[in-house]
Amino acid sequence: MNDEVILYTNPQSRGRIARWMLEEAGAPCRTEVLEYGGSMKAPAYLQINPMGKVPAIVHHGEVVTECAAICAYLADAFPQAGLAPLAEECASYYRWLFFAAGPLEAAIIDSKTFGIEPDAKKQTMVGYGSYGAVLDNLSSWFKSHSYVTGERFTAADVYVGSQINWGVQFGTIEKRAEFIDYAQRVTDRDAYRRANEKDDALMEKA
CATH class of the missing domain: 3.40.30.10 (Glutaredoxin)
Known part of the structure; x- marks a missing residue:
């Protein structure tokens, strides 16, 4: 096939x-x-x-x-x-993959694009609570883990790493040391460089 x-x-x-x-x-x-x-x-x-x-x-x-x-x-x-999770990695793999796709992206869009900050009452209604809470939660993980599942790069790091890397670059995520270190770690890969070269070449043709 x-x-x-x-x-x-x-x-x-x-x-x-x-x-x-x-x-x-x-x-x-x-x-x-x-x-x-x-x-x-x-x-x-x-x-x-x-x-x-x-x-x-x-x-x-x-x-x-x-x-x-x-x-x-x-x-x-x-x-x-x-790049798929081992059995013992599944919990953190799925937890942070969906956290980045849900609460993190929603909080960034609301706070940094639309300028929306839910008050204390509305924080109980939105899935992410508050922008600050989202960053603190994610930050606490990367203070003690090199990657999403611990010490091994997986597919979750492609997604979570992209979100954090872009956020740090464009100012939608605070430049905390643990985010900067993680972004540098996950993007220092041959596959990342090859991907950028291919997309950059497409932009030049446009």
Whole structure:
């Protein structure tokens, strides 16, 4: 069976996370670049992702969207890369993968993009509580762990690492020492560099 993964992306998008994961997994890949407001909203792509957003991947005829899901899926689909969690790593792997995809992203968008800070009453209603609580929770983990699962790099670090790295760079996450150290650690990888080179080349062609 053809193991090729089709990546629908734009180099100025979260598609860079999927690209990095594909490089880590060593997955054969064909790239389809979509334009904002154009091919991203065209009927052909909406059949793949009705949200009209990137990234999305197609593998063996099946569609996977959402970056965290793409990372987890590719870790399972290409087990030879060793990026899926070991049995004893599953708890922290899934905990922080979904924490970054849920509370962390929601808190960043609300606080840093929309300028929304829920008051004490509303903090009981939103899943993340408060922006500060989210950062403190994540910070406490990386003060005593090198990676999401402890001392081994996994697919969860592609997603969590991307969120923290971008946040530190663009000022949406506080530049705490543990975040800076973690971001430097996870991005000091050949797969990360290869992924960036490929996406940067696509930007130059645009």
